[in-house]
Amino acid sequence: MKYAALIIPLLFAALFVYALIRKVRLYDCFTEGVKGAIPLVVSLFPYLVSVLILSELFEQSGLSARLTQGLAPVFRFLGIPPEIGKLVLLKPFSGSGSTALLSEILSAYGADSYIARCACVAYGSSETVFFISAVYFAGSRKNLTKPVLIALFSNFASLILGCLFCRIL
Amino acid sequence: MRMLRCAADIQYPMNIIFAAVFLAAAVIFLIADPEGFLPAMLAGGQKAATVSLALLASYCVWLGFFKVLEQSGLSDRLAKGLFPAARRLFRSDDREAVSLACQNLAANVLGLPGAPTPPGVAATQKFLNARNGYAADMLFVLNATSLQLLPTTVVALRAAAGAASPADIFLPTLLATLFSTLLGAVLVFVTRKRT
Numbered sequence: 001m002k003y004a005a006l007i008i009p010l011l012f013a014a015l016f017v018y019a020l021i022r023k024v025r026l027y028d029c030f031t032e033g034v035k036g037a038i039p040l041v042v043s044l045f046p047y048l049v050s051v052l053i054l055s056e057l058f059e060q061s062g063l064s065a066r067l068t069q070g071l072a073p074v075f076r077f078l079g080i081p082p083e084i085g086k087l088v089l090l091k092p093f094s095g096s097g098s099t100a101l102l103s104e105i106l107s108a109y110g111a112d113s114y115i116a117r118c119a120c121v122a123y124g125s126s127e128t129v130f131f132i133s134a135v136y137f138a139g140s141r142k143n144l145t146k147p148v149l150i151a152l153f154s155n156f157a158s159l160i161l162g163c164l165f166c167r168i169l
Numbered sequence: 170m171r172m173l174r175c176a177a178d179i180q181y182p183m184n185i186i187f188a189a190v191f192l193a194a195a196v197i198f199l200i201a202d203p204e205g206f207l208p209a210m211l212a213g214g215q216k217a218a219t220v221s222l223a224l225l226a227s228y229c230v231w232l233g234f235f236k237v238l239e240q241s242g243l244s245d246r247l248a249k250g251l252f253p254a255a256r257r258l259f260r261s262d263d264r265e266a267v268s269l270a271c272q273n274l275a276a277n278v279l280g281l282p283g284a285p286t287p288p289g290v291a292a293t294q295k296f297l298n299a300r301n302g303y304a305a306d307m308l309f310v311l312n313a314t315s316l317q318l319l320p321t322t323v324v325a326l327r328a329a330a331g332a333a334s335p336a337d338i339f340l341p342t343l344l345a346t347l348f349s350t351l352l353g354a355v356l357v358f359v360t361r362k363r364t
Contacts, residue, residue, distance in 0.1 A: 007279055012234065019241035026237065033236025037228040040287060041221055048221060053213030054190055060209040061194035062201070096220065103326050111332035120327060120338045124320035125345035129313045130183060135286060136293045136309050145182050147306040150356045151313035158314075158349030165341035 047134035055093035064089050080163050083109065084119045088159065091122065092129040092152060099123075114166060121162035126155035227283025235272065235288060244268060247275075258354075259296070259304035266295035270308050277316040285312065303361050310353040315346045 019026060058064050064086055071089075072082035080088070084105065091098040102123045109115040129151045133144055198206040238244045248255075248268030255267045269292035276284035289312060296304040320342045328335040 008281065011279075011281075015234065015237055015241065015243065018243055019237050022241045024237060024240050029237050029240045030233035033233040034229045036232045036287070037225055040228055040232070040290065041225045044224070044290075045217070045221055048224075049214055049217040050187065052217040052220065053210050054187055056209050056213030056216065057194035058190050060205065060212070061197040063190065063194055063197060096216070099322065099326070102323070103330065106326055106330035106332075111327045111330035111335075116327075116330075117338055117341070120320070120323045121342050121345050124317070124323045124338070124342040125315055125349055127313045127315045130186070132313045133183065133309065136290055136312065137297075137305075138290070140293075140297055142297060142302060142305065146360060147309050147313075147357070148182050150306075150353055150360070151310050154310070154314045154349040154353035154356065157352055158345040161348055162341050162345030165344055169341050 280317040
């Protein structure tokens with residue numbers, strides 16, 4: 001697993017060597033690419049703000065805690081430990097929020113506990129669906145009901161399966 | 170005019186979720202802690218500002234990287250190799266858009282933080298301009314069901330929390346994420362509009 005860290009430096013080194021062989025002027029070219037960064041962030045910024053304000057309200061109002069409590073029987077029925085319910089609800093909105101929550105769960109229940117393992121699978125096998133939909137479709141007028149529902153459903157189904165794997169693997 | 174346009178967008182699920190969560194949170198704050206409402210919203214804004222700066226930093230690095238990839242001719246060569254398969258996945262003959270989508274998927278699989286977004290956004294815009302909603306949906310669902318093969322964040326957090334063997338979460342996570350991606354792709358395919 002520690003070899004994973006090698007990917008990024010290797011990728012850059014290999015690309016730059018190849019580019020030099022192909023006589024690309026690296027500095028000019030790299031700088032040219034960077035020019036696009038500020039316009040990209042500016043175009044995403046308003047959507048980011050709305051989604052993050054929403055996820056903050058969701059958490060701080062206690063809404064996520066109440067929903068987690070209400071949904072606990074459902075989670076239990078599906079084989080998902082209710083202790084990770086909050087993580088499951090928060091992950092579609094906020095990457096940084098769910099990272100913080102995951103490390104809380106890890107220290108509260110112990111990194112090798114069943115609950116913590118399920119939390120890791122929940123975190124690792126899903127993505128920030130609302131965040132990504134806001135970023136990728138920023139400003140488009142497309143109806144996103146279908147793709148968002150498909151993504152949420154697939155992530156949830158794989159979570160049920162992932163908790164099952166944690167029990168048997 | 171502006172109001173009308175916003176009202177017409179009600180189909181987008183984000184509008185419904187935004188209204189529901191916002192109103193429910195406002196009511197709870199009103200009853201329990203009226204003074205906490207504004208600070209909660211400001212905390213969200215603060216986070217957005219911090220996250221934007223972090224994103225800006227990683228977009229700078231990766232946009233530079235992708236420009237070098239493009240000018241060296243490597244992205245064309247990669248696209249040529251992947252085009253026959255990717256063309257069928259996205260049902261698109263737009264070589265440039267499909268190439269961007271492939272770069273997005275590759276960055277996702279390798280788990281390069283921040284790297285998938287620039288080509289992903291560009292590909293989505295190209296697909297939407299070509300009125301290929303199917304390709305845009307497919308790309309979004311592949312991104313939103315996680316393609317990352319090595320759950321590096323999880324392993325790092327588990328190691329920090331003192332797990333006996335931090336990487337033993339790898340197999341269940343991989344199986345779950347492969348399943349979610351496959352299920353998502355199949356659902357997009359099955360629910361496509363037939364033309």
